[in-house]
Amino acid sequence: MGAERQPAGSSVSIIGPGRAGMALGxxxxxxxxxxxxxxxxxxxxxxxxxxxxxxxxxxATPAEAAALADVILLAVPDDRIEExxxxxxxxxxxxxxxxxxxxxxxxxxxxxxxxAAVGAHPVALHPIMTLTGGxxxxxxxxxxxxxxxxxxxxxxxxxxxxxxxxxxxxRVAIIPEEMxxxxxxxxxxxxxxxxxxxxxxxxxxATAGVPDPAGALGxxxxxxxxxxxxxxxxxxxxxxxxxxxxxxxxxxxxxxxLDADLADVYATLAVLTADSLQSAGLLAPDVAAAxxxxxxxx
Numbered sequence: 001m002g003a004e005r006q007p008a009g010s011s012v013s014i015i016g017p018g019r020a021g022m023a024l025g026x027x028x029x030x031x032x033x034x035x036x037x038x039x040x041x042x043x044x045x046x047x048x049x050x051x052x053x054x055x056x057x058x059x060a061t062p063a064e065a066a067a068l069a070d071v072i073l074l075a076v077p078d079d080r081i082e083e084x085x086x087x088x089x090x091x092x093x094x095x096x097x098x099x100x101x102x103x104x105x106x107x108x109x110x111x112x113x114x115x116a117a118v119g120a121h122p123v124a125l126h127p128i129m130t131l132t133g134g135x136x137x138x139x140x141x142x143x144x145x146x147x148x149x150x151x152x153x154x155x156x157x158x159x160x161x162x163x164x165x166x167x168x169x170x171r172v173a174i175i176p177e178e179m180x181x182x183x184x185x186x187x188x189x190x191x192x193x194x195x196x197x198x199x200x201x202x203x204x205x206a207t208a209g210v211p212d213p214a215g216a217l218g219x220x221x222x223x224x225x226x227x228x229x230x231x232x233x234x235x236x237x238x239x240x241x242x243x244x245x246x247x248x249x250x251x252x253x254x255x256x257x258l259d260a261d262l263a264d265v266y267a268t269l270a271v272l273t274a275d276s277l278q279s280a281g282l283l284a285p286d287v288a289a290a291x292x293x294x295x296x297x298x
Contacts, residue, residue: 010033010070010071011033011034011035011036011037011068011069011070011071012025012028012029012033012034012035012036012069012070012071012072012073013035013036013037013038013039013059013065013066013068013069013071013072013073014035014037014038014039014049014053014065014073014075015038015039015062015065015066015072015073015074015075015076015084015088016039016040016041016045016073016074016075016076016084017038017040017045017048017049017075018045018075018133019131019132019133019137020075020103020127020131021038021073021075021103022048022049022052022075022133022137022138023127023131023137023138023140023141024073024075024103024127024138024141024168025038025052025053025073026052026137026138027138027139027141027142027168028071028164028167028168029053030138031167031168032167033071033164033167034055035053035055035056036055036056036057036068036069037056037057037058037059037064037065037066037068037069038053038056038057038058038059038065039058039059039060039061039062039064039065039066040058046058061087062084062087062088062091063087063088063089063090063091064091065088065091066088066091066092066098066100067091067092067094069098070098070099071098071099071101071164072088072092072098072099072100072101072120073101073102073103073125074088074100074101074102074103074112075102075103076102078104078106078107081102081104081107081111081112082110082111082112082113082114085100085102085111085112085113085114085115086114088100088115089114089115089117089118090118092115092118092119092120093118093119093120094119095119097119097120097121098120098121099120099121099123099157099160099161100112100115100120100121100122100123101122101123101124101125101161102123102124102125103125103126103127104124104126105126105128105147105180105183105184105187106180106181106184107124107180108124108149108175108176108177108178108180109122109123109124109149109150109151109177110177112124116151121150121151121154121156121157121160122150122151122157123148123149123150123157123160123161124147124148124149124150124175124180125146125147125148125161125164125165126146126147126148126184127141127144127145127146127170128144128145128146128147128173128187128191129141129144130191141168141169141170142168142169142170143169143170143171144168144170144171145170145171145172145173146161146165146170146171146172146173147173147175147180147183147184148161148162148165148172148173148174148175149174149175149176149177149180158174194225197265198217198221200262200265201213201217201221202214202217204262205217207258224237232280233276233277233279233280233282234280234282236273236276236277236282238273239251240270240273240274240277240283240291241273241277241282241283243283243284243287243290243291245287245290245291245294246294248270248291248294248295249294249295251266252266252267252270252294252295266295267295267296267297270291270292270294270295271291271292271295274288274291274292275288
Protein backbone atom coordinates (compact mmCIF):
# COMPACT_ATOMS: atom_id res chain seq x y z
CA MET A 1 0.00 0.00 0.00
CA GLY A 2 1.38 3.43 -0.94
CA ALA A 3 0.70 6.85 0.46
CA GLU A 4 -2.82 7.07 -0.94
CA ARG A 5 -5.39 7.59 1.80
CA GLN A 6 -4.65 4.92 4.36
CA PRO A 7 -7.71 2.64 4.56
CA ALA A 8 -8.83 0.96 7.75
CA GLY A 9 -6.53 -1.97 8.26
CA SER A 10 -3.28 -0.24 7.27
CA SER A 11 -0.63 -1.07 9.81
CA VAL A 12 1.35 1.19 12.12
CA SER A 13 4.86 1.10 13.57
CA ILE A 14 5.78 3.30 16.54
CA ILE A 15 9.41 4.32 16.89
CA GLY A 16 9.60 5.77 20.39
CA PRO A 17 6.47 4.73 22.32
CA GLY A 18 6.39 7.63 24.77
CA ARG A 19 3.43 9.87 25.56
CA ALA A 20 2.67 11.04 22.03
CA GLY A 21 3.55 7.77 20.30
CA MET A 22 1.45 5.68 22.67
CA ALA A 23 -1.53 8.04 22.47
CA LEU A 24 -1.52 8.17 18.69
CA GLY A 25 -0.89 4.45 18.36
CA UNK A 26 -3.77 3.56 20.67
CA UNK A 27 -6.10 5.99 18.90
CA UNK A 28 -5.16 4.66 15.46
CA UNK A 29 -5.60 1.07 16.59
CA UNK A 30 -9.07 1.92 17.90
CA UNK A 31 -9.81 3.44 14.49
CA UNK A 32 -8.88 0.21 12.71
CA UNK A 33 -5.16 0.71 12.06
CA UNK A 34 -3.40 -2.07 13.99
CA UNK A 35 -0.04 -1.41 15.60
CA UNK A 36 2.13 -4.09 14.05
CA UNK A 37 5.53 -3.15 15.49
CA UNK A 38 7.39 -0.78 17.75
CA UNK A 39 10.91 0.05 18.83
CA UNK A 40 11.83 1.43 22.26
CA UNK A 41 15.30 2.18 23.57
CA UNK A 42 14.56 1.36 27.21
CA UNK A 43 13.26 -1.85 28.79
CA UNK A 44 10.52 0.19 30.48
CA UNK A 45 9.42 1.57 27.11
CA UNK A 46 9.38 -1.90 25.58
CA UNK A 47 7.34 -3.29 28.47
CA UNK A 48 4.86 -0.42 28.28
CA UNK A 49 4.35 -0.80 24.52
CA UNK A 50 4.09 -4.59 24.76
CA UNK A 51 1.39 -4.27 27.42
CA UNK A 52 -0.77 -2.02 25.24
CA UNK A 53 0.01 -3.70 21.91
CA UNK A 54 0.44 -7.41 22.72
CA UNK A 55 0.17 -8.46 19.06
CA UNK A 56 2.92 -6.07 17.94
CA UNK A 57 6.50 -7.10 17.22
CA UNK A 58 9.22 -5.45 19.31
CA UNK A 59 11.79 -4.55 16.67
CA ALA A 60 15.40 -4.99 17.74
CA THR A 61 16.29 -1.89 15.70
CA PRO A 62 14.25 1.05 14.41
CA ALA A 63 14.72 -0.18 10.83
CA GLU A 64 13.45 -3.66 11.71
CA ALA A 65 10.30 -2.22 13.27
CA ALA A 66 9.75 0.25 10.44
CA ALA A 67 9.97 -2.47 7.81
CA LEU A 68 6.81 -4.14 9.14
CA ALA A 69 4.22 -1.37 8.70
CA ASP A 70 2.51 0.93 6.22
CA VAL A 71 2.61 3.99 8.50
CA ILE A 72 5.69 4.70 10.59
CA LEU A 73 5.40 7.17 13.47
CA LEU A 74 8.65 8.74 14.66
CA ALA A 75 7.67 9.76 18.18
CA VAL A 76 11.14 10.88 19.25
CA PRO A 77 12.54 14.19 20.58
CA ASP A 78 12.90 16.99 18.02
CA ASP A 79 16.68 16.83 17.96
CA ARG A 80 16.70 13.09 17.20
CA ILE A 81 14.25 13.01 14.28
CA GLU A 82 16.86 13.22 11.53
CA GLU A 83 19.12 10.68 13.24
CA UNK A 84 16.27 8.19 13.64
CA UNK A 85 15.04 8.85 10.10
CA UNK A 86 18.49 7.84 8.86
CA UNK A 87 18.40 4.69 10.97
CA UNK A 88 15.06 3.52 9.55
CA UNK A 89 15.86 4.40 5.92
CA UNK A 90 16.72 0.84 4.87
CA UNK A 91 13.46 -0.37 6.43
CA UNK A 92 11.30 2.01 4.39
CA UNK A 93 13.11 1.75 1.05
CA UNK A 94 10.41 -0.36 -0.55
CA UNK A 95 7.46 -0.38 -2.91
CA UNK A 96 4.78 0.61 -2.30
CA UNK A 97 6.31 3.51 -0.42
CA UNK A 98 5.24 3.84 3.22
CA UNK A 99 4.21 6.99 5.02
CA UNK A 100 6.77 8.20 7.58
CA UNK A 101 5.43 10.80 9.99
CA UNK A 102 7.09 12.56 12.89
CA UNK A 103 4.99 14.15 15.64
CA UNK A 104 7.04 17.30 16.30
CA UNK A 105 5.43 20.71 16.31
CA UNK A 106 8.59 22.62 15.50
CA UNK A 107 9.79 20.73 12.45
CA UNK A 108 8.37 20.31 8.99
CA UNK A 109 9.62 17.54 6.75
CA UNK A 110 13.24 18.73 6.65
CA UNK A 111 14.55 16.22 9.22
CA UNK A 112 12.87 13.41 7.28
CA UNK A 113 15.26 13.87 4.36
CA UNK A 114 16.86 10.43 4.83
CA UNK A 115 13.54 8.62 4.32
CA ALA A 116 12.45 10.88 1.47
CA ALA A 117 15.75 10.07 -0.25
CA VAL A 118 14.80 6.37 -0.41
CA GLY A 119 11.30 7.06 -1.71
CA ALA A 120 9.16 7.12 1.45
CA HIS A 121 6.52 9.81 1.88
CA PRO A 122 7.52 12.26 4.65
CA VAL A 123 4.87 13.95 6.78
CA ALA A 124 4.93 16.22 9.82
CA LEU A 125 1.85 15.21 11.83
CA HIS A 126 1.58 17.20 15.04
CA PRO A 127 -1.45 17.01 17.36
CA ILE A 128 -2.32 20.34 18.99
CA MET A 129 -3.04 18.74 22.33
CA THR A 130 -1.33 18.39 25.68
CA LEU A 131 -0.62 14.75 26.52
CA THR A 132 0.09 13.61 30.05
CA GLY A 133 0.85 9.93 29.55
CA GLY A 134 -2.44 8.97 31.18
CA UNK A 135 -5.15 6.60 29.93
CA UNK A 136 -7.27 9.45 28.59
CA UNK A 137 -4.69 10.72 26.09
CA UNK A 138 -5.92 8.70 23.12
CA UNK A 139 -9.47 9.95 23.59
CA UNK A 140 -8.28 13.56 23.61
CA UNK A 141 -7.21 13.28 19.99
CA UNK A 142 -10.83 13.19 18.80
CA UNK A 143 -11.62 16.78 17.83
CA UNK A 144 -7.95 17.79 17.96
CA UNK A 145 -6.40 19.80 15.14
CA UNK A 146 -3.21 18.37 13.62
CA UNK A 147 -0.57 20.62 12.08
CA UNK A 148 0.34 18.80 8.86
CA UNK A 149 3.21 19.48 6.47
CA UNK A 150 4.03 17.43 3.38
CA UNK A 151 6.46 17.84 0.50
CA UNK A 152 5.32 20.28 -2.19
CA UNK A 153 3.39 18.38 -4.82
CA UNK A 154 3.08 15.21 -2.75
CA UNK A 155 -0.71 15.16 -2.90
CA UNK A 156 -0.78 11.45 -2.09
CA UNK A 157 0.97 12.04 1.25
CA UNK A 158 -1.35 14.92 2.11
CA UNK A 159 -4.39 12.79 1.27
CA UNK A 160 -3.04 9.95 3.39
CA UNK A 161 -2.39 12.27 6.33
CA UNK A 162 -5.88 13.76 6.00
CA UNK A 163 -7.32 10.25 6.00
CA UNK A 164 -5.51 9.23 9.18
CA UNK A 165 -6.56 12.40 10.98
CA UNK A 166 -10.15 11.94 9.82
CA UNK A 167 -10.11 8.38 11.17
CA UNK A 168 -9.05 9.81 14.53
CA UNK A 169 -11.95 12.28 14.48
CA UNK A 170 -9.51 15.18 14.18
CA ARG A 171 -9.07 18.18 11.92
CA VAL A 172 -6.20 19.17 9.64
CA ALA A 173 -4.35 22.49 9.42
CA ILE A 174 -1.87 22.52 6.53
CA ILE A 175 1.26 24.37 7.69
CA PRO A 176 3.84 25.50 5.09
CA GLU A 177 7.35 24.27 5.77
CA GLU A 178 8.69 27.79 6.31
CA MET A 179 6.00 28.55 8.94
CA UNK A 180 6.57 25.58 11.24
CA UNK A 181 8.62 27.51 13.82
CA UNK A 182 6.00 30.28 14.03
CA UNK A 183 3.24 27.68 14.18
CA UNK A 184 4.88 25.92 17.09
CA UNK A 185 5.72 29.19 18.87
CA UNK A 186 2.00 30.04 18.84
CA UNK A 187 1.26 26.79 20.66
CA UNK A 188 4.05 27.34 23.17
CA UNK A 189 2.70 30.81 23.94
CA UNK A 190 -0.90 29.68 24.22
CA UNK A 191 -0.39 26.28 25.81
CA UNK A 192 2.93 25.76 27.55
CA UNK A 193 3.30 29.33 28.82
CA UNK A 194 -0.35 29.41 29.83
CA UNK A 195 0.44 26.61 32.26
CA UNK A 196 3.50 28.54 33.45
CA UNK A 197 1.42 31.69 34.07
CA UNK A 198 -1.33 29.76 35.85
CA UNK A 199 1.24 28.13 38.13
CA UNK A 200 2.91 31.46 38.87
CA UNK A 201 -0.46 33.09 39.57
CA UNK A 202 -1.29 30.28 41.99
CA UNK A 203 1.97 30.75 43.89
CA UNK A 204 1.37 34.49 44.10
CA UNK A 205 -2.18 33.99 45.34
CA ALA A 206 -0.91 31.60 48.01
CA THR A 207 1.65 34.19 49.10
CA ALA A 208 -1.19 36.68 49.49
CA GLY A 209 -3.05 34.25 51.77
CA VAL A 210 -5.54 32.60 49.40
CA PRO A 211 -6.08 29.14 50.98
CA ASP A 212 -7.04 27.29 47.79
CA PRO A 213 -5.38 29.06 44.84
CA ALA A 214 -6.45 26.49 42.25
CA GLY A 215 -10.06 26.64 43.40
CA ALA A 216 -10.05 30.43 43.47
CA LEU A 217 -8.31 30.94 40.12
CA GLY A 218 -9.94 28.06 38.21
CA UNK A 219 -13.25 29.75 37.32
CA UNK A 220 -11.47 32.99 36.39
CA UNK A 221 -8.91 31.25 34.17
CA UNK A 222 -11.50 29.10 32.41
CA UNK A 223 -13.81 32.05 31.73
CA UNK A 224 -10.90 34.23 30.56
CA UNK A 225 -9.69 31.55 28.15
CA UNK A 226 -13.15 30.91 26.69
CA UNK A 227 -13.81 34.63 26.28
CA UNK A 228 -10.41 35.26 24.68
CA UNK A 229 -10.90 32.43 22.18
CA UNK A 230 -14.34 33.76 21.27
CA UNK A 231 -13.74 37.51 21.30
CA UNK A 232 -10.01 38.27 21.10
CA UNK A 233 -8.99 41.72 22.34
CA UNK A 234 -12.60 42.57 23.18
CA UNK A 235 -12.44 39.96 25.95
CA UNK A 236 -9.48 41.62 27.68
CA UNK A 237 -10.29 42.91 31.17
CA UNK A 238 -8.36 44.16 34.18
CA UNK A 239 -6.35 47.26 35.02
CA UNK A 240 -4.61 47.59 31.65
CA UNK A 241 -7.94 47.42 29.80
CA UNK A 242 -9.40 50.03 32.18
CA UNK A 243 -6.34 52.27 31.93
CA UNK A 244 -5.71 52.08 35.69
CA UNK A 245 -2.15 53.37 35.52
CA UNK A 246 -1.78 53.67 39.28
CA UNK A 247 -2.79 50.07 39.87
CA UNK A 248 -0.43 48.78 37.21
CA UNK A 249 2.42 50.87 38.65
CA UNK A 250 1.76 49.64 42.21
CA UNK A 251 1.59 45.99 41.16
CA UNK A 252 4.76 46.29 39.09
CA UNK A 253 6.64 47.86 42.00
CA UNK A 254 5.47 45.28 44.52
CA UNK A 255 6.35 42.40 42.22
CA UNK A 256 9.80 43.90 41.68
CA UNK A 257 10.31 43.76 45.43
CA LEU A 258 8.99 40.19 45.69
CA ASP A 259 10.28 38.49 42.51
CA ALA A 260 12.21 40.41 39.86
CA ASP A 261 11.74 37.72 37.21
CA LEU A 262 7.99 37.68 37.70
CA ALA A 263 7.97 41.48 37.59
CA ASP A 264 9.66 41.33 34.18
CA VAL A 265 6.97 38.94 32.94
CA TYR A 266 4.24 41.22 34.30
CA ALA A 267 5.79 44.24 32.58
CA THR A 268 6.15 42.45 29.25
CA LEU A 269 2.56 41.23 29.35
CA ALA A 270 1.27 44.65 30.39
CA VAL A 271 3.00 46.24 27.39
CA LEU A 272 1.77 43.50 25.04
CA THR A 273 -1.78 43.96 26.33
CA ALA A 274 -1.62 47.74 25.97
CA ASP A 275 -0.22 47.43 22.44
CA SER A 276 -2.93 44.97 21.42
CA LEU A 277 -5.71 47.10 22.87
CA GLN A 278 -4.37 50.25 21.23
CA SER A 279 -4.08 48.49 17.85
CA ALA A 280 -7.69 47.31 18.20
CA GLY A 281 -8.86 50.84 19.00
CA LEU A 282 -9.83 49.89 22.55
CA LEU A 283 -7.24 51.98 24.39
CA ALA A 284 -6.32 55.61 23.78
CA PRO A 285 -2.70 56.15 22.67
CA ASP A 286 -1.91 58.46 25.61
CA VAL A 287 -3.26 55.93 28.12
CA ALA A 288 -1.30 53.12 26.46
CA ALA A 289 1.86 55.25 26.65
CA ALA A 290 1.26 55.95 30.36
CA UNK A 291 0.82 52.24 31.03
CA UNK A 292 4.09 51.43 29.25
CA UNK A 293 5.84 54.07 31.32
CA UNK A 294 4.34 52.64 34.53
CA UNK A 295 6.13 49.31 34.05
CA UNK A 296 9.35 50.62 32.54
CA UNK A 297 12.49 49.79 34.49
CA UNK A 298 13.97 52.88 36.06
